[in-house]
Amino acid sequence: MLEIKDLHVELAEEDKAILKGVDLKIEAGKVHAIMGPNGSGKSTLAYVLSGRPGYEVKQGTATLDGTDLLELEPEERAAAGLFQAFQYPVEIPGVGNMTFLRTAVNAQRKARGQEELSAAEFLKEVRAKAKDLEIDAEMLKRPVNVGFSGGEKKRNEILQMAMLEPRMCMLDETDSGLDVDAMKLVATGVNALRDEGRAFMVITHYQRLLDHIKPDVVHIMADGRIVKTGGPELALEVEHNGYADILAEVA
Amino acid sequence: MTALDHSQVKEGVDQDTVDAVREVGSTYKHGWSTDIEMEYAPKGLTHDIVRLISEKNEEPEWMTEWRLGAYDRWLKMVEPDWAMVDYPKIDFQDQYYYARPKSMMVKPKSLDEVDPKLLATYEKLGIPLREQAILAGVEGAEGAPAEGRKVAVDAVFDSVSLGTTFQDDLKKAGVIFCSISDAIRDYPDLVKKYLGTVVPVSDNYYATLNSAVFSDGSFVYVPPGVRCPMELSTYFRINAENTGQFERTLIIADKGSYVSYLEGCTAPKRDEAQLHAAVVEIIVEEDAEVKYSTVQNWYPGDEDGKGGIYNFVTKRADCRGDRSKVMWTQVETGAAVTWKYPSCILRGDDSQGEFYSIAITNNWQQADTGTKMIHLGKNTKSRIVSKGISAGQAQNTYRGLVSMHPKAKNARNFTQCDSLLIGSKCGAHAIPYIEAKNNSARVEHEATTSKVDENQLFYCRSRGMDEEEAVALVVNGFCKDVLQALPMEFAMEAQQLVAISLEGSVG
Numbered sequence: 001m002l003e004i005k006d007l008h009v010e011l012a013e014e015d016k017a018i019l020k021g022v023d024l025k026i027e028a029g030k031v032h033a034i035m036g037p038n039g040s041g042k043s044t045l046a047y048v049l050s051g052r053p054g055y056e057v058k059q060g061t062a063t064l065d066g067t068d069l070l071e072l073e074p075e076e077r078a079a080a081g082l083f084q085a086f087q088y089p090v091e092i093p094g095v096g097n098m099t100f101l102r103t104a105v106n107a108q109r110k111a112r113g114q115e116e117l118s119a120a121e122f123l124k125e126v127r128a129k130a131k132d133l134e135i136d137a138e139m140l141k142r143p144v145n146v147g148f149s150g151g152e153k154k155r156n157e158i159l160q161m162a163m164l165e166p167r168m169c170m171l172d173e174t175d176s177g178l179d180v181d182a183m184k185l186v187a188t189g190v191n192a193l194r195d196e197g198r199a200f201m202v203i204t205h206y207q208r209l210l211d212h213i214k215p216d217v218v219h220i221m222a223d224g225r226i227v228k229t230g231g232p233e234l235a236l237e238v239e240h241n242g243y244a245d246i247l248a249e250v251a
Numbered sequence: 252m253t254a255l256d257h258s259q260v261k262e263g264v265d266q267d268t269v270d271a272v273r274e275v276g277s278t279y280k281h282g283w284s285t286d287i288e289m290e291y292a293p294k295g296l297t298h299d300i301v302r303l304i305s306e307k308n309e310e311p312e313w314m315t316e317w318r319l320g321a322y323d324r325w326l327k328m329v330e331p332d333w334a335m336v337d338y339p340k341i342d343f344q345d346q347y348y349y350a351r352p353k354s355m356m357v358k359p360k361s362l363d364e365v366d367p368k369l370l371a372t373y374e375k376l377g378i379p380l381r382e383q384a385i386l387a388g389v390e391g392a393e394g395a396p397a398e399g400r401k402v403a404v405d406a407v408f409d410s411v412s413l414g415t416t417f418q419d420d421l422k423k424a425g426v427i428f429c430s431i432s433d434a435i436r437d438y439p440d441l442v443k444k445y446l447g448t449v450v451p452v453s454d455n456y457y458a459t460l461n462s463a464v465f466s467d468g469s470f471v472y473v474p475p476g477v478r479c480p481m482e483l484s485t486y487f488r489i490n491a492e493n494t495g496q497f498e499r500t501l502i503i504a505d506k507g508s509y510v511s512y513l514e515g516c517t518a519p520k521r522d523e524a525q526l527h528a529a530v531v532e533i534i535v536e537e538d539a540e541v542k543y544s545t546v547q548n549w550y551p552g553d554e555d556g557k558g559g560i561y562n563f564v565t566k567r568a569d570c571r572g573d574r575s576k577v578m579w580t581q582v583e584t585g586a587a588v589t590w591k592y593p594s595c596i597l598r599g600d601d602s603q604g605e606f607y608s609i610a611i612t613n614n615w616q617q618a619d620t621g622t623k624m625i626h627l628g629k630n631t632k633s634r635i636v637s638k639g640i641s642a643g644q645a646q647n648t649y650r651g652l653v654s655m656h657p658k659a660k661n662a663r664n665f666t667q668c669d670s671l672l673i674g675s676k677c678g679a680h681a682i683p684y685i686e687a688k689n690n691s692a693r694v695e696h697e698a699t700t701s702k703v704d705e706n707q708l709f710y711c712r713s714r715g716m717d718e719e720e721a722v723a724l725v726v727n728g729f730c731k732d733v734l735q736a737l738p739m740e741f742a743m744e745a746q747q748l749v750a751i752s753l754e755g756s757v758g
Contacts, residue, residue: 050713053705074712083713090710094728100714103724108715143728160714 001199002026002049002168007060009041009048018044020224021060026168026217031200033210033235036221037243042203043087045221046170050084051077064168079111083166085157087173092144097156100144101126105163129162133189150177158189169193170201175209187212207239220246292349298322301463304349308432308466311439321452321462328456334619335648335680336588338524338561346526348464348497424480426510427472431499434470441472445503449532449569449596457528457563457590461497465530468498473508473539482738484513500531504539506572511542513741524552524587528563537572537599542580544741545593548748549585554755556615556644559587566593570602570628578605579622580736582745584752587616592650594623597631597659604633607736609745611726611752612645612677621651621682626659626692635666638730640749641677642756648680655692662692670700671729673722673756723750 002025009019018041026032034042048055049062051074062069069077092100106116117125130140133155145153154174161169171190175183190200190213202213210218210232218234219226222243227250228234238246292303301322305315330341421428427438435442452462469485485500504510527549535541543566552559562585568577579593595604606622624633633653641647653664670679681698703725711721726749727734734742 052709052713073717074709075715075717078713078715086710090704090706092707092710092725092728094731095724100711100724103716103720104711104714107717107720111715164714 001028002062002064002201004045004049004062005060007045007048007062008058009044010056010058012054012056017058018055018224019048022221022224022226024219024226026199026201028167028199029194029196030216031194031202031213032217032219033202033204033215034219034221034226035204035235035238037247040221041224042221043172046084046172046201046203049077049082049170050074075107075111078164078166079108081167082170083161083164083168084170084172085154085161085174087176089145089148089153089157091146091148093146095144096141097144098126098140101140101160101163104160108164126159126163130159132192133159133162134185135159151179151182154178154182154186155189158186162189162193165193167198168201169198170203172203173205174202175204175206183209184212207235210235222247222250291347294347295344296322296346296348296464300348304464304466307349308435310432310435313439313443314435317447317452318463321459322464324453325456325459325463328459330456334590334650335646335682336590336617336619338588338617341526341561343460349466420480425474425477426479427470428483429470431465431468431470431501434501438470438472441503442470442501445532445534446501447532449534449567450530450565455565458530458565461499461528461530461565465497465499468500468529470500471502471510471512473504473510475506475508475536477505477508479508479510482511482513484515496525496527496529498529500529502531502533502541502543504533504535504541504575506536507538508536509540511738512544513738514543514545515548515744524559524561525550526561526563527586529565531564531566531593533566533568533577535568535570535572535575535577535602538574539572540576540578541568542578542738543568543593544737545579545581545583546741546744546748547581547583547585547589548752550587551585551614551616551752552587554614554643556587559616560585562586562589562591564589564591566591567596567623568594568604569596570599570604570631572602573599573628574601575599576603576605578607578736580607580733581609581620582733582737582741582748583608583610583618583620584748586618589616589618589620591620592622594625595633596625596627597633597662598627599631600628601630601632602628603631605736606633606635606637607733608637609640609730609733609749610638610647610649611640611749612642612647613752613756614643614645616643616645618646619648619650621649623652624654624664626653626655626662626664629658629660629662631659631662633662633664635664635668636732636736637666637668638733639668639670639679639681640673640726640729640753641670641679642673642753644676646678646680648682650682650684652684652686653694654684654686655688655694657688659689660691662689664692664694666694666696667732668696668698669729670698671726672700672702673726673753719750719754722753722756726750726753 004022004024007019007022010017022045036042049069057070064080064082067080102122109116135155139152145156148156174186202215215232218230218232220228228246292300298319301318302315305318450458452459471483473479502512533541533543549560549562570577577595581593583589593606597604604624610618610620612618621637622635635651637649639647639649649668653666655662666683668681672679679700683696685694687694703722707725708721711724712718727746730749734745737745
């Protein structure tokens with residue numbers, strides 16, 4: 001599904017190399033976890049794939065089902081089925097959460113040549129999905145992320161993901177700032193979306209999220225490259241020994 | 252519509268808005284002109300032209316004298332230059348001061364006698380005038396139930412009022428809603444009693460000019476205790492070239508009455524700048540309430556700043572009675588230059604004034620707009636919420652005065668003034684003046700200036716919205732407080748305008 005080859009990326013303003021040759025292939029139906037120390041390039045990888053401005057791709061390719069992602073505008077990547085749950089979701093004052101969701105859902109449907117959801121259909125769907133994430137009607141009315149707690153913001157990201165039904169989901173440190181209960185709720189939301197036709201890239205520092213969202217493959221990223229790939233046991237190894245051993249081993 | 256749709260409108264941009272914007276395609280959708288034979292008075296301004304305008308409107312002698320008095324004053328005045336706007340000097344002798352469609356030389360008795368081309372013009376503007384004309388004009392149609400919410404419309408095309416719809420329903424309620432020229436003829440006592448009492452003839456350069464040459468406009472009188480059964484609406488359109496439009500509006504809300512009044516404006520695309528200098532006077536008696544909403548979408552000029560309307564308008568409400576209330580809401584998206592300060596004189600004790608404003612400037616547009624809240628009575632309250640949005644090379648100034656007079660014990664004002672910048676070549680300015688002449692008055696002022704945040708735009712785009720949808724969503728969110736103050740029909744139109752007027756402002 002997602003295929004990244006020899007991806008080199010710099011920060012546009014600073015001429016600073018962040019990704020130094022990333023190779024990654026994620027098949028449909030699989031959950032890949034990406035772990036690694038701070039500054040290893042995990043979030044940058046997700047941002048570059050979503051098309052956030054400020055990065056310069058120097059070399060390499062990234063395709064989603066054969067489509068060159070790097071050539072597309074951010075909204076075209078979204079319509080192609082890519083989604084990033086952000087580590088720090090942005091506040092949009094004055095814009096109701098529900099309005100935002102409906103505009104996003106219909107924009108994507110339109111881009112794919114589908115009919116827009118009617119108000120009634122949309123409402124029914126959003127209510128059902130919000131309920132699973134314990135998001136109440138009041139939170140749907142409030143302006144997007146404004147005054148949301150850390151946990152509310154992350155649940156809201158998962159709600160967006162559930163509504164947009166992307167095929168390739170990237171979760172960027174969705175567990176950061178969450179207490180155990182909130183993390184379980186988020187994990188349940190994510191697990192409900194696991195499907196043969198959908199793949200996940202879960203970026204995290206900690207094994208604990210992976211107790212709830214069981215990965216098929218675990219990658220360790222360091223200094224802009226994926227340095228080691230293994231099964232779920234690799235995450236446990238990190239949890240027990242930290243990154244030092246692994247980094248020493250591959251150095 | 253379902254409950255959701257309503258909440259959508261209130262909360263921000265919704266899909267219908269975005270669709271409408273898409274359909275529009277070009278930036279200024281009212282830029283066409285109607286090919287109608289016009290009758291002009293000769294260019295320039297003299298005593299004779301003033302007399303001619305008065306004569307064309309079949310006015311009584313006192314009105315002619317009033318106009319001539321204003322003209323003589325105007326000759327001695329100089330154009331104000333304190334506003335933060337810059338435009339080439341206007342040659343007031345190179346303008347037509349009177350233009351009307353030839354088919355209107357004999358005033359139509361009803362809308363059915365109106366040139367179909369004119370009605371087509373209004374249809375293009377989205378005013379359901381024709382349907383309403385049937386209700387208003389055709390015999391036997393009386394008493395027929397009108398569908399949905401009724402809005403009575405008075406349409407002003409260049410200098411002449413075309414006809415007012417729903418006359419019969421209004422008459423039943425005792426409400427007078429007609430063109431000002433009809434009012435001068437049919438209700439001279441009311442006009443004499445109130446005209447020029449809120450905006451005196453000598454008020455300012457443009458108001459004085461308007462007093463001399465206004466050719467038509469609207470008149471509203473709501474009798475004591477009457478709640479006007481429908482929204483009243485005026486639609487102004489400048490069609491003819493090199494023509495100034497000088498309409499005059501006079502609204503009187505007698506004791507304990509209520510009226511909501513909507514005003515919309517458009518003009519065709521022309522390379523030459525055109526002048527619009529209107530005066531609106533509102534008198535609010537004891538316990539009465541007036542809501543006045545404007546969606547101003549005059550042609551703003553092209554991307555290089557060529558053409559467009561000069562919008563020099565004086566609007567003022569006098570809350571004469573105790574507990575009277577006035578609410579100004581304006582969405583200013585058009586015009587090349589805007590100079591406009593809808594104001595409230597809070598004379599009655601416990602009277603209230605509110606001003607809600609969205610001013611959007613794009614490309615080379617300039618707006619210097621705000622309000623004056625003059626607190627004279629005890630316990631008077633005012634509230635100002637101003638949202639200025641600037642894009643392209645535009646300059647957007649909020650200018651406001653809050654004045655607490657010595658007898659205005661316990662008067663209160665709250666002002667919130669927010670500016671949003673899109674891009675790095677535009678400007679936003681806030682010039683609040685506060686005068687407090689008694690120590691029991693309370694004045695609060697909050698101001699913010701922000702830029703449309705790249706992160707917000709990226710967030711929206713990563714969820715599938717294109718750049719223009721994203722900007723429209725964020726800006727509509729920024730304006731939410733004011734959009735909520737608009738009547739429902741206008742809120743939709745205003746949201747579309749927000750999106751349309753910012754097209755091409757990013758990327």
